[in-house]
Amino acid sequence: MDPAALLAAYEQMTVIRRTEKAAHDLFLQGLVKGTTHLAAGHEAIAVGASAALRPDDYVFATYRGHHHAMARGATPEECLAELMSRATGLCKAKGGSMHLTKASTGMLGSYAIVGAHLPMAAGAAWSAKLRGTGQIAVAFFGDGATNIGAFHEALNLAAVWKLPVLFVCENNLYMEYTPIADVTAVPRPAADRAPAYGVPGEVVDGNDVIAVQETVARLAARARAGDGPALLEAQTYRHFGHSRADPATYRPAEEVERWLKHDPLDVARGQLVEMGVAEAVVGEADERATAVVRKAVEAAKAAPPADPDEALTDVWADGGAAWRT
Secondary structure, three states, rough: OOOOHHHHHHHHHHHHHHHHHHHHHHHHHHOOOOOOOOOOOOOOOHHHHHHOOOOOOOOEEOOOOHHHHHHHOOOOOHHHHHHOOOOOOOOHHHHHHHHHOOOHEEEEEOOOOOOOOHHHHHHHHHHHHHHOOOEEEEEEEEEHHHHHHHHHHOOOHHHHHHOEEEEEEEEEOOOOOOOOOOOOOOOOOOOHHHHHHHOOOEEEOOHHHHHHHHHHHHHHHHHHOOOEEEEEEEEEEOOOOOOOOOOOOOOHHHHHHHOOOOOOOOHHHHHHHHHHOOOOHHHHHHHHHHHHHHHHHHHHHHOOOOOOOOOOOOOOOOOOOOOOO
């Protein structure tokens, strides 16, 4: 990344961070119903990976997927309106926090069932290979999914068919409330499983947007060249608990402090300074991000509620709901 690209990535990460803070505040105000799973701390993975992908590539995420939706083109207003059950929401209030989807930009969904989307990503990659489009599919998942059967099934089939798919584990050390190390036989839950399927397994600092972008770009080029899948383990840390109902008191204070000092925004800010970008320029990016999110909150609040009559529309590709055989 050159300084201009890094500054753009920093601003995008800041917009995502501010949007999630807004979601947190709106929940406390009673304007967001249900729970939310915030990705604060994971921004460099989504932004860095997206910067390495083509606009027509496919992305699949988990229920902790706000950052991926925005990295792939969803606006803060669309996302916040969705969380607030507004008609202008990304999915017209049908998905909520856990199912942000924008197919028009290749964001093919956020999935609440752990590991369920990995075989779907393999299917999308198979489609791309069959059509000869040069597209790849990228499945982002948490460390807990590495102990789910679908993870192993998808990885095996992708390797057998040499599919253009990347499996990216966002390893934040905890599978909901349980440390992944307590229930996994290998120290690196994703990367250490790769050799069993004959695919490359790598580890990257998930809080360094430059490192993520460079690594994903290299592995994506490999997949496009026909060399098959790869498994990338991005080490990161969530700033909040598993969900709104989780105070995360099970995490050691010194561990939390150590990771908060390695905040992806701080890392990128330091890299910008090292590249010679003036702190005032970085500050202007912060101000722009704050303004974007402020306007998004106001617009989402002012948007009309979702129309119940549209609850069953968009079941089929033509927008209809009628059952067919």
